[in-house]
Every structure is written in C-alpha cells, then in structure tokens.
Amino acid sequence: xxxxxxxxxxxxxxxxxxxxxxxxxxxxxxxxxxxxxxxxxxxxxxxxxxxxxxxxxxxxxxxxxxxxxxxxxxxxxxxxxxxxxxxxxxxxxxxxxxxxxxxxxxxxxxxxxxxxxxxxxxxxxxxxxxxxxxxxxxxx
Amino acid sequence: xxxxxxxxxxxxxxxxxxxxxxxxxxxxxxxxxxxxxxxxxxxxxxxxxxxxxxxxxxxxxxxxxxxxxxxxxxxxxxxxxxxxxxxxxxxxxxxxxxxxxxxxxxxxxxxxxxxxxxxxxxxxxxxxxxxxxxxxxxxxxxxxxxxxxxxxxxxxxxxxxxxxxxxxxxxxxxxxxxxxxxxxxxxxxxxxxxxxxxxxxxxxxxxxxxxxxxxxxxxxxxxxxxxxxxxxxxxxxxxxxxxxxxxxxxxxxxxxxxxxxxxxxxxxxxxxxxxxxxxxxxxxxxxxxxxxxxxxxxxxxxxxxxxxxxxxxxxxxxxxxxxxxxxxxxxxxxxxxxxxxxx
Numbered sequence: 001x002x003x004x005x006x007x008x009x010x011x012x013x014x015x016x017x018x019x020x021x022x023x024x025x026x027x028x029x030x031x032x033x034x035x036x037x038x039x040x041x042x043x044x045x046x047x048x049x050x051x052x053x054x055x056x057x058x059x060x061x062x063x064x065x066x067x068x069x070x071x072x073x074x075x076x077x078x079x080x081x082x083x084x085x086x087x088x089x090x091x092x093x094x095x096x097x098x099x100x101x102x103x104x105x106x107x108x109x110x111x112x113x114x115x116x117x118x119x120x121x122x123x124x125x126x127x128x129x130x131x132x133x134x135x136x137x138x139x140x
Numbered sequence: 141x142x143x144x145x146x147x148x149x150x151x152x153x154x155x156x157x158x159x160x161x162x163x164x165x166x167x168x169x170x171x172x173x174x175x176x177x178x179x180x181x182x183x184x185x186x187x188x189x190x191x192x193x194x195x196x197x198x199x200x201x202x203x204x205x206x207x208x209x210x211x212x213x214x215x216x217x218x219x220x221x222x223x224x225x226x227x228x229x230x231x232x233x234x235x236x237x238x239x240x241x242x243x244x245x246x247x248x249x250x251x252x253x254x255x256x257x258x259x260x261x262x263x264x265x266x267x268x269x270x271x272x273x274x275x276x277x278x279x280x281x282x283x284x285x286x287x288x289x290x291x292x293x294x295x296x297x298x299x300x301x302x303x304x305x306x307x308x309x310x311x312x313x314x315x316x317x318x319x320x321x322x323x324x325x326x327x328x329x330x331x332x333x334x335x336x337x338x339x340x341x342x343x344x345x346x347x348x349x350x351x352x353x354x355x356x357x358x359x360x361x362x363x364x365x366x367x368x369x370x371x372x373x374x375x376x377x378x379x380x381x382x383x384x385x386x387x388x389x390x391x392x393x394x395x396x397x398x399x400x401x402x403x404x405x406x407x408x409x410x411x412x413x414x415x416x417x418x419x420x421x422x423x424x425x426x427x428x429x430x431x432x433x434x435x436x437x438x439x440x441x442x443x444x445x446x447x448x449x450x451x452x453x454x455x456x457x458x459x460x461x462x463x464x465x466x467x468x469x470x471x472x473x474x475x476x477x478x479x480x481x482x483x
Contacts (some may be wrong), residue, residue, distance in 0.1 A: 012185055018337055031284075048222065049416075049419045050377065050416060050419075052401060052414065053415050053419075054400055054401075054412075057401065057408060057409075057412050061148045070475075070479070077473065080473035080475075080477070081471075083473070083477055083479055083482065084456065084469070084470055084473050084477055085470045087455055087477070087478065087479075087481065088419065088423075088448060088452070088455075088470075089419055090452055090481060091447070091448075091451045091455075092418055092419055092422075092444070092447065092448065093415075094344070094413060095339075095340075095347065095444070095447045096347065096348065096351045096411065096415065096444075097344050097345065097346075097347035097348025097349070097351055097352075098344075099343075100345060104481075104483065105481060105482040105483070106482060106483035107483070109142055112424070116345070119483055122483075130333075135348060135352075135411075136408060136411060136412070137408060138402070138408045138409070138410065139406055139407065139408045140402045140404050140406055140408070
C-alpha cells in the first residue's frame, strides 16, 4: 500500500513569489512530483487558517502555504501576518493530534524554482509513509 | 471581602441619577442556590443583586447583545450600561474595547474582586455532595466554602470545588473598572497552564484518540458560541444564517455561497467547527471558561483555548485582555517572530 500511495497536496502559493517560482520550475523543465495542486492566492497573508482546515476536511493529505521571503512581500507585510497566524494554526493542528508534516510553510521567491521543486519532493517523501489523511477528512 | 451593600448603594445611585441605562448583575436563580444574570432597571430592584461563589456567568456577553439591540433602535438611549464584572469578565470587556466593538463610554464597569476564591464548579460540587442539593454557598473565613444543604452545613476547602479556570486564573481582580469592590489581592497561581501540560506530554496518536473521543460527543448545539463574549461575528462560519435561501435566491447566488462545513454532528465536522472556534479565539480568549461550563456533553473546550493562549504567550509574548490600547494578536507582528517551522 505504502509504495503505491500518492499523497494529494494542496499548495497555496502567493501570486508574486511562490507562484512565479513554481512557474519558473515549470518553464525551466525541472522535474518534480505531480502530487501538488497549486492554488494561487494574492498573498500568503490572505490565507485564512480556515482554508487549511477546509483543505484537510475535503481530503487533502498535506497542505503547503508558500509566500515571499520576509521583507519581500508585494504588500509589504502580508507574509509577516501569515507567519504569525499560521504558526498558531500549525500548533493547533498538532495539538489535536494531526501529524506535524501534514501542514507546512515555506518561503519561495520568484527566482527559486529549484527550491520549490526541492520542497515538493521533500513533502512527498515525508507524506508517503504517513498514508492517507483520514483524521480530518469529511465523513458525512 | 466584597461588601454587597456598597455594590447595591452604587447601583442605586447610578440608576437614580440616570447615569446608566440599566445594570447587568447577578440575582438569585430560580433553582434557589445558583446565581442568574439580572437586569436591574429600577432603583428599588437593586436589593436583588447578589455576589457569591455561584456567579459563574460572564456578563460581558450581554454587552454584545446590547450593542445589537441598540443598532436596531431608531432613537437609541446612548447612556452607558452598568455591568458587574469579575476578573475574567473584565478582561472580556478589555478585548471588546480593544477590538473597538464597544466604546469605553458605552459601559460603566462595576468591578468585583474574587479575592481569595473564585467561582465553584457545579460538576465538582455535585460529586462532592453525592447528589444532595445545595441551598446556599458562601465564602468562608479560612480558604473554604461554606456549603449549606438541606441537612446541615459542610465546609469544603476552596481548591476542591473551585472551577478549573479559577485555579489557573492570571488576575482574579478586575483589570479595568469604574468602581472597584473588594481588594486587588492576587491569589497565588503556581502554574497557569497546568491543565494542558498533561495533554501536551501525550504522543500524537494519543492526543488524536483523546480528541476523537471527546469531540465525537459534540451535538453541535452551539452553546459554547452563544455563551462566549468573544463570539460576536454577525455570521458564523458554521451556519450562514444571514444568507437565507428564499424563492428569489438565484442559482448563481446559491453556488457562490461558501459552505465551509456540514451541519451534521459527525466527528469530522465537529472537529472543523471546534478548530475554527479555537483559532478565532486565539489571542482573544480570556479564559472565562464559560464554553466548558455551558457544554451539555462536558467537552473540555478550555484545553483548546488554553493551548492557543499558551502558544500566544510562548511564541509572541502576548497576553490577552490586559491592555485595551494593545493591537490584537493576529493584527500585529514583530520582525523576530519565530519562523523555524518554515522551510
């Protein structure tokens, strides 16, 4: 089971840095796993913890939120707010017993296509042994 | 000791002078021993006011209702509302002020210091009395509660029946008040995060098993939300009541309506709801413990809120409810906020 399991990852990428970074990875023809479903958001600061809970609720095996490096935010300070808010969300998810690997954050700039592919590879490698995420998945 | 007579005098004076619209306080409840929230409108009614260890309710909640009511009135009475607050309730008022939900001159705060004790925990008391019904509870002289039952009097040490939240209280006196009754004496609290430490030491799987069992009980009655002074959103994530579907609602409108979670009380949705509530209360919860008390199925909701409180303090050095001029936790940041979890 474990070697055939492919985790589904939802990635919230900020438009100005991480999304451009993933684009760079694409146009540079870098290879990385296809497990990730990117969702472009205007800023990592606009990612509400609700998005993360909701993604896990609808069956994501892992969630990645990626934004600009601190100081590089297009909106000056959006990623600082994201850092604070999502740190709390991460602690909360760990508190109720979700594996910490399931929700991760990264800073990826528009020039870091290489780093983006690296993060996705690592994420997939970490999520594979955990198996499907069933804890928060909707069962109605 | 809080002198109840002086509280009554002050309340009477305020009402007679017309300084306040009405006073929210505590009166003897219908069941004979517990306090009930009371709305005192006439000066002669102030005799009803009481103050004893059964005054659990966080009366700051009624300020939220008051604001809603006032917004609907054509010619609102702009006088302040008198509100009787304990230490925890006063911090709730601070948060409401901090978030500019109410103005400082909307409230006239009558602060009561809990001094040596706090409020009793009904469940602990019931266990202690073996099902006997108390008639009256008083704070005794030497760190004990005097519990009167039909067949006599029992002296129970404060620590044994004090509510959990009071055992971990950070300030058992009002941090903001117009008039203060009682002394600002700080009761010794050894560890304000005692209750969650056991929880934190568990392995990830055990934590999950614990929450799986407890949250599966949730019946989604939303008592926690109704009783919480901080849960004042006009529209809650869990029920989109403001967007009623009528005959005129177009398919497009319906499609655009976001439905975050299902209403059925199943485990996954219960977790979602409680996670959302916890994250919305992060840095705002003042640990009045009302959600836990109101919960009909005894879910230890404080464990969620307390965790957020602890993380806010540990990661960001933030304590909720002490300074109305401070920005709220997630509307500010520092350059040196921890980011070791970010790749």
